[in-house]
Amino acid sequence: MTTIESEPTAGEASRSKRLKDATHAVHDGLDRMIMAFDPFSSRTRYGQFLKVQHGFHRDIDALYRDTALGALVADLPDRRRLGLIEDDLADLEIDAPLYVEPAIFRDEGLAELPEALGWLYVAEGSNLGAAILLKQAARLDFSTAFGARHLAGSPQGRARHWRSFVAALDSVALSDADEARVIAGATDAFGRVSGLVQDIFAN
Numbered sequence: 001m002t003t004i005e006s007e008p009t010a011g012e013a014s015r016s017k018r019l020k021d022a023t024h025a026v027h028d029g030l031d032r033m034i035m036a037f038d039p040f041s042s043r044t045r046y047g048q049f050l051k052v053q054h055g056f057h058r059d060i061d062a063l064y065r066d067t068a069l070g071a072l073v074a075d076l077p078d079r080r081r082l083g084l085i086e087d088d089l090a091d092l093e094i095d096a097p098l099y100v101e102p103a104i105f106r107d108e109g110l111a112e113l114p115e116a117l118g119w120l121y122v123a124e125g126s127n128l129g130a131a132i133l134l135k136q137a138a139r140l141d142f143s144t145a146f147g148a149r150h151l152a153g154s155p156q157g158r159a160r161h162w163r164s165f166v167a168a169l170d171s172v173a174l175s176d177a178d179e180a181r182v183i184a185g186a187t188d189a190f191g192r193v194s195g196l197v198q199d200i201f202a203n
């Protein structure tokens with residue numbers, strides 16, 4: 001890790017803006033890929049979507065317990081969504097998937113903070129798009145009380161909840177080399193979700 005720290009200066013895009021720009025194309029591709037599988041056309045397809053969400057959130061679950069990250073994002077443990085996804089799977093009477101591979105992030109020592117921030121950016125940002133997904137899930141009679149609990153917004157509102165995460169994300173001082181690692185983490189997170197979509201929906 002280098003010791004040169006870069007603070008955003010006037011006119012320079014914030015880290016969150018740079019992340020958004022750097023991952024715009026992969027987000028778009030993922031959005032199209034998910035929609036092409038028509039996940040809200042049947043309970044079976046929606047169940048597959050839940051398994052994708054489970055796979056992703058199981059990979060990052062340890063991040064929500066990480067003390068170094070928790071010091072940066074005050075309400076981090078409350079942002080965890082794996083438990084809600086498990087409840088959604090139970091509502092549909094689907095067993096939680098069994099995994100051969102270990103989760104990408106594990107309790108025994110995280111981590112690489114820059115990459116972890118990139119993965120968290122993807123997970124937290126996905127809760128913005130979840131507003132649209134929740135409306136579509138309603139077509140199958142799923143709601144934040146049954147089957148689509150993990151798509152709920154925060155009681156303070158999705159936008160506010162997102163802005164408070166972004167403020168924390170943007171306030172961490174990182175070296176230029178570590179900035180690149182945050183973006184690499186976010187890109188890997190999108191890649192991981194795309195891989196899960198392909199594996200789960202193609203089977």
Ligand code: HEM
Nearest residue numbers: 016020027030031034035121122123125126128129132193
């Ligand atoms: C079909 C599925 C999806 C749709 C329709 C969708 C749609 C959206 C929309 C409309 C926004 C912008 C909301 C706003 O600015 O108010 C958004 C933001 C975002 N979504 Fe998605 N999304 C989908 C899937 C995903 C998935 C699976 C992930 C990652 C696991 C993801 C990650 C993000 C991120 C990180 C942002 C925040 C971008 C930023 O402002 O920096 N999205 N999504």
